[in-house]
Each structure stands twice: as structure tokens, then as C-alpha cells.
Amino acid sequence: MNNTRWPSADARSHLDADVVVVGGGIAGLYLLYRLRGLGLEALAFEAGSDVGGTWYWNRYPGCRCDVESLEYSYSFAGDLQQEWKWPERYGTQPEILRYVNHVADRFDLRRDIQFNTRVVSALFNRELKLWSVSTDRGEVIRAPFCVMATGNLSTPNRPNFPGLESFQGRWYHTGLWPHEGVDFTGLRVGIIGTGSSGIQSIPHIASQASHLYVFQRTANFTLPARNGPLDPVTERRHKAEYPARRKAAYETPFGISGYPPPTRSALEATGEERQAIYESKWAEGGQISFLYAFNDLLVNQASNDTAAEFVREKIRRTVNDPVVAELLAPKTHPIGTKRLILDTNYYETYNRDNVTLVDISESPIEEITPEGLRVASTNYTFDSIVFATGFDAMTGAMLDIDIQVEGGASMADAWQHGPKTYLGLMVAGFPNLFTITGPGSPGVKSQMILSIEQHVDFIAACLQHMRSRGMSQVEAEPAAEQAWVSHVKAVAESTLYPRADSWYMGANIPGKPLVFMPYVGGVDAYKKECDEVVADGYKGFSFAS
Ligand code: FAD
Numbered sequence: 412m413n414n415t416r417w418p419s420a421d422a423r424s425h426l427d428a429d430v431v432v433v434g435g436g437i438a439g440l441y442l443l444y445r446l447r448g449l450g451l452e453a454l455a456f457e458a459g460s461d462v463g464g465t466w467y468w469n470r471y472p473g474c475r476c477d478v479e480s481l482e483y484s485y486s487f488a489g490d491l492q493q494e495w496k497w498p499e500r501y502g503t504q505p506e507i508l509r510y511v512n513h514v515a516d517r518f519d520l521r522r523d524i525q526f527n528t529r530v531v532s533a534l535f536n537r538e539l540k541l542w543s544v545s546t547d548r549g550e551v552i553r554a555p556f557c558v559m560a561t562g563n564l565s566t567p568n569r570p571n572f573p574g575l576e577s578f579q580g581r582w583y584h585t586g587l588w589p590h591e592g593v594d595f596t597g598l599r600v601g602i603i604g605t606g607s608s609g610i611q612s613i614p615h616i617a618s619q620a621s622h623l624y625v626f627q628r629t630a631n632f633t634l635p636a637r638n639g640p641l642d643p644v645t646e647r648r649h650k651a652e653y654p655a656r657r658k659a660a661y662e663t664p665f666g667i668s669g670y671p672p673p674t675r676s677a678l679e680a681t682g683e684e685r686q687a688i689y690e691s692k693w694a695e696g697g698q699i700s701f702l703y704a705f706n707d708l709l710v711n712q713a714s715n716d717t718a719a720e721f722v723r724e725k726i727r728r729t730v731n732d733p734v735v736a737e738l739l740a741p742k743t744h745p746i747g748t749k750r751l752i753l754d755t756n757y758y759e760t761y762n763r764d765n766v767t768l769v770d771i772s773e774s775p776i777e778e779i780t781p782e783g784l785r786v787a788s789t790n791y792t793f794d795s796i797v798f799a800t801g802f803d804a805m806t807g808a809m810l811d812i813d814i815q816v817e818g819g820a821s822m823a824d825a826w827q828h829g830p831k832t833y834l835g836l837m838v839a840g841f842p843n844l845f846t847i848t849g850p851g852s853p854g855v856k857s858q859m860i861l862s863i864e865q866h867v868d869f870i871a872a873c874l875q876h877m878r879s880r881g882m883s884q885v886e887a888e889p890a891a892e893q894a895w896v897s898h899v900k901a902v903a904e905s906t907l908y909p910r911a912d913s914w915y916m917g918a919n920i921p922g923k924p925l926v927f928m929p930y931v932g933g934v935d936a937y938k939k940e941c942d943e944v945v946a947d948g949y950k951g952f953s954f955a956s
């Protein structure tokens with residue numbers, strides 16, 4: 412039905428769409444919008460029962476954005492960004508999900524999405540230049556192009572503790588939270604994990620539970636979010652400046668406007684000056700603001716130590732019990748090299764009588780028991796267990812799909828020693844398959860909606876480029892991919908990031924190759940590179956008719 416669109420389509424007899432999209436989150440939705448605008452037929456599959464991705468699945472108490480609402484939103488539609496009213500400085504999960512639903516309705520995107528459908532495999536036939544995408548419902552859809560909008564934090568990681576099936580209470584994962592919510596009132600609860608999800612949910616669960624045990628393997632740095640109602644004056648000003656701000660965001664490392672880049676090292680300031688600057692950032696709230704206190708916090712260990720010690724000191728002053736405070740004070744990684752978390756009343760929660768911190772850094776959880784769990788010879792008894800144990804990040808969702816080229820490579824083989832991509836957009840050896848904010852992209856180190864829009868715009872422009880030239884196949888060149896992978900690695904190694912056992916490194920999943928996956932050269936450098944690639948006739952991509 413589409414064989415007037417792609418010149419080589421004569422060869423295809425059962426074409427179901429021009430593009431198959433996997434995922435109905437923020438990326439999948441914008442992609443559908445852009446593809447429709449190009450007059451292409453797209454069909455998306457989403458495992459969940461509705462749109463939203465991250466914001467559909469992560470419904471745990473306290474879940475909210477750590478990028479300010481006015482920044483964490485789509486920029487592609489001027490009216491939308493002017494009309495939408497964000498009630499708070501940082502959007503809550505329900506609010507963001509409402510926004511994503513509004514976008515899906517406003518642009519009539521649901522009609523191109525099949526929900527409750529998981530893509531299980533994708534097979535490319537080089538002769539026909541077609542992807543055959545199979546679902547868990549037994550359907551096979553054929554299309555020349557396939558885009559994985561499968562998300563970086565969409566494959567929940569539940570550690571394989573023995574005995575979970577014997578647990579007589581109820582257990583939950585923050586990334587698979589029941590839609591009807593959970594009432595912990597009067598219950599004994601154990602929570603495993605103190606990353607962003609744990610730190611956001613702990614104060615909420617503690618306020619309901621009769622007792623909350625927090626199992627901490629690694630202490631994490633978190634700053635007060637200073638959330639509150641969005642000030643109408645700030646909102647008006649921001650909205651008036653939207654076009655300029657959105658443009659300016661692309662010229663920043665994290666894709667967020669409004670923070671002038673710092674110009675001096677932490678070591679150039681006196682102790683008093685440093686203290687005053689960190690205090691003002693602490694009072695202001697926000698990660699970028701804090702990390703922008705000085706220009707070398709993420710590259711110089713001695714500078715980083717000054718910021719880390721400032722936060723440790725805040726913890727010691729907030730938490731009444733000095734032993735608990737010391738356990739909560741992170742000492743094993745530089746500040747900012749794992750996601751720097753924003754919280755509301757996190758450290759204060761440990762002053763409650765009904766909260767106990769259990770340090771499992773030396774002695775891991777041995778097993779889940781019918782009553783709770785066991786650490787060494789100590790048994791803990793609960794009614795509920797919460798796994799705030801994160802995700803098989805960046806590669807999990809892609810590798811859950813059996814992606815192969817007939818007679819060629821499989822993605823599992825290609826990424827056996829860690830993921831490789833060209834610009835986080837394509838993988839050499841897999842023609843006509845795009846990824847959005849994949850490994851090698853700055854996506855997860857940025858305001859992600861901005862990165863998603865930039866990646867989708869790149870893909871849309873590439874498809875348009877091909878169509879106007881009668882080309883039906885695009886592929887990343889192996890040499891270009893190798894050069895990009897080396898560059899991503901070199902940039903990471905010039906920073907402190909690899910010093911943390913983070914999900915950026917794959918260190919949270921036993922057996923996963925230890926490769927630093929995101930590009931930390933910044934959105935600004937990345938966008939410049941992409942623009943140059945396009946200006947240079949899609950340098951590093953090869954095309955065929
Ligand atoms: P997702 O939202 O992950 O959507 C991917 C979708 O693909 C999912 O719905 C999934 O079900 C579907 N899918 C995957 N595999 C398949 C398959 N095989 N078949 C069918 N469907 C499939 N980013 C920020 O910039 N700022 C923040 O403050 C922020 N907060 C976050 C808070 C949480 C709790 C989490 C988990 C992430 C947060 N992020 C944040 C990152 C967030 O993931 C992105 O901002 C953004 O929502 C990603 O959108 P996406 O569409 O790329 O991926």
C-alpha cells in the first residue's frame with residue numbers, strides 16, 4: 412500500500428508500514444508526530460496499556476521529575492508549551508503522565524499505537540530491505556524502517572535473591588508500580604535501594620508505614636529539591652522567552668537553559684568563598700545549579716572533594732544519630748558521577764522513630780524469607796518489600812528483543828562486549844534500524860525531552876533526505892562507529908564519571924560488560940557533531956538504492 416513512497420518498494424509485496432516504532436513513551440510519540448508530518452505510515456507497539464513510558468510505569472509514591480517542569484517538556488509545538496500549566500517547580504509523575512496523555516490526544520497519536528503488545532524480535536532481510544517485526548501476540552509486521560524508542564530506563568532490575576517466591580507478604584518494584592496505588596498504613600515495610608527512586612519514595616513510605624527498614628548498599632548524594640508551587644512571574648517570564656531558551660538549551664552541556672557556565676575551578680576559590688557558593692546552591696535547589704558551582708567538579712577529584720564534603724557535612728548536621736549520618740554520607744564515588752538526586756526531606760526521614768537504616772555494603776541480603784529477608788544471621792520481618800533496585804539501563808530493552816540481520820549479525824553478538832553505536836543513532840551492520848538516545852548519545856546526561864526531540868528530528872531529516880534521493884537503505888559505517896565509540900570512551904575517561912559503579916557503567920547488573928555508555932561531551936558538542944555530519948552529506952552513514 413505504500414509502494415509509491417519508497418522507490419524500491421516494488422520488491423515488497425506485504426508492506427504493512429513505512430516505519431515500525433517500538434515504544435510509546437515521550438520518544439515514540441514525538442516520532443509518530445514527525446513521521447506523520449512527512450506523510451509516512453508508522454505503526455507503534457507499546458508493551459504498556461497506554462502512552463507515557465517512564466511516567467506510565469513508575470507510579471511509586473513521591474515520583475517526580477528532577478528537571479524543572481518548564482524545561483522538561485516538548486518544545487516542538489509553540490501553542491502547547493504556552494498553554495500547558497505546570498503547577499509545581501518539579502512535575503509529579505501524575506502531572507507528567509497527564510501532560511503526555513494530553514499530547515497524545517491533542518495530536519491524535521493513539522490511533523497509530525497498538526498497546527499491550529511487546530515486540531519480541533526484529534529480522535532484517537537485506538535483499539528485500541525489510542524489517543520483519545514480531546510481537547508477543549504472534550503478529551509479524553514488515554516495514555523498511557524500524558526505530559527502537561524503547562527507553563533507557565524501561566527494563567526493571569529485580570535482583571535474583573533466592574526465596575522471593577516464598578515471601579508471604581506483597582512485593583513491589585518502583586518501576587512496575589500498581590496503578591491503583593499501594594497503602595502502606597500500619598505495615599512493616601522493607602525497601603531495597605537508595606538511588607533516585609528509593610530516595611524519592613522513602614519519605615512517603617515512612618510517613619505511612621508502622622516501620623520502614625531501608626537496605627542501603629551504597630550511600631548516594633542527594634540535594635534538597637526546594638520544590639514548591641510554580642511562581643506565576645517565573646512562569647510568565649519563562650514562557651515569554653521560550654523560543655530563545657529552547658535554542659539556548661542546545662548550546663549547553665545538559666540541554667537546560669538559564670545557568671551561566673562557571674568560569675573558575677573550585678581550587679581557585681578560598682575556603683570561605685567555596686562555602687558561600689555551595690550554601691547558595693544548596694538553598695536554591697537543583698543539580699545543574701550545584702554542579703555549576705565551579706567548572707571542574709566533574710573532572711578534578713580535589714575540586715569534587717570540596718563539593719562532596721560540603722554535602723556530607725550537611726548530612727551530619729541533619730541526621731541526629733551520628734552513626735546513621737556517617738552511613739548516609741557517601742564516600743565511595745565522586746559527587747555527580749552517579750545521578751545527583753533531588754529529594755524532599757530525605758535525610759530528615761532518618762530522624763523518625765519508625766525508620767531504620769540497614770547498611771548492607773559489607774554483608775549483602777542473603778535471601779528473601781517467608782517473613783521478610785535475611786542479612787547474615789539477622790532476620791527482618793515485613794508485610795511488604797519494595798525493590799527500588801533500578802533498571803538494566805541503556806541496553807536492557809534493546810537486548811530483550813531478538814534483533815538480527817538475516818545471514819548477518821545479531822544485536823546480542825554485536826553488543827556482547829558492551830554497546831557500540833554511531834552517535835547513539837545506529838549500529839553498524841543493522842541497516843534501517845535507528846535508536847533514540849541510545850548508548851553513545853548524551854541523552855541520559857541531559858534534559859531528555861530535548862535530546863529525544865533532537866534525535867527524532869535527525870532521523871526524520873535522514874528519512875526525508877533518502878526519500879528525496881530515491882535511496883532505500885541507510886547504514887552506519889563500521890569505521891565511523893568505531894571512531895565514535897573511541898571518542899565516547901576518551902571523553903568519559905577525561906572525567907570522573909568512570910570512578911563510580913553506576914548504571915552508566917553497567918555496574919549495577921551482575922555480568923554486564925563494564926563500559927561507560929553515555930556520551931558526556933555535552934549536548935552542545937553532540938548537536939554540533941550531528942549538524943556537521945548532516946552538512947557533510949551524512950558523513951559516516953552509507954546509503955544504497
Ligand atoms: P520510555 O519512557 O522508557 O519509553 C519506552 C517505552 O517503550 C516504554 O513504555 C516501554 O514499555 C516500551 N517498550 C520497551 N521495550 C518494548 C518492546 N520490546 N515492545 C513494546 N514496547 C516496548 N529524565 C529527565 O530528563 N529528567 C527527569 O527528571 C527524569 N526523571 C525520571 C524518573 C524516573 C523514575 C525514570 C525511570 C526516568 C526518568 N528520566 C528523567 C528519564 C526518562 O526515562 C526520560 O526522560 C523519558 O521519559 C524517556 O522517554 P522514552 O520514550 O525515550 O523512553
Ligand code: NAP
Binds near residue numbers: 475476478608611919
Ligand atoms: P538506581 O539509581 O540504579 O538505584 C538502585 C539502587 O538499588 C541502588 O541503591 C543500588 O545499590 C540498589 N541495588 C541494586 N541491586 C541491589 C542488590 N542486589 N542488593 C542491594 N541493593 C541493590 O535506580 P533508580 O533509583 O531506579 O534510578 C535509576 C535512574 O532513573 C536514575 O539514576 C535517574 O536517572 C532516573 N530516575 C530519576 C528520578 C528523578 O528524580 N526524576 C527518579 C527515579 C529515577 P548500588 O548503588 O550499590 O548499586
